[in-house]
Amino acid sequence: MAWAASVIGIWTCVAPWVVAGDVAHARSITSNIITGAIATLLALAAAFAARDRTDNSRRGTGPAA
Numbered sequence: 001m002a003w004a005a006s007v008i009g010i011w012t013c014v015a016p017w018v019v020a021g022d023v024a025h026a027r028s029i030t031s032n033i034i035t036g037a038i039a040t041l042l043a044l045a046a047a048f049a050a051r052d053r054t055d056n057s058r059r060g061t062g063p064a065a
Contacts (some may be wrong), residue, residue: 002047064065 013036016029 002043002050003042006040006047009036009038009043012036012039 005027014047
């Protein structure tokens with residue numbers, strides 16, 4: 001699900017040009033770029049954290065019983 005969130009973050013960055021064409025204002029473009037970049041970075045961090053947790057549970061690196 002975190003990968004889907006990263007796609008939404010990327011869409012937030014490109015949406016002003018795709019949806020509105022050339023009528024987007026500089027403030028809205030800047031806002032979308034910053035928000036999309038932060039959302040994408042957080043989503044990718046969550047995806048990699050979930051992947052690492054899944055890999056560790058498969059390897060059995062937890063405490064020995």
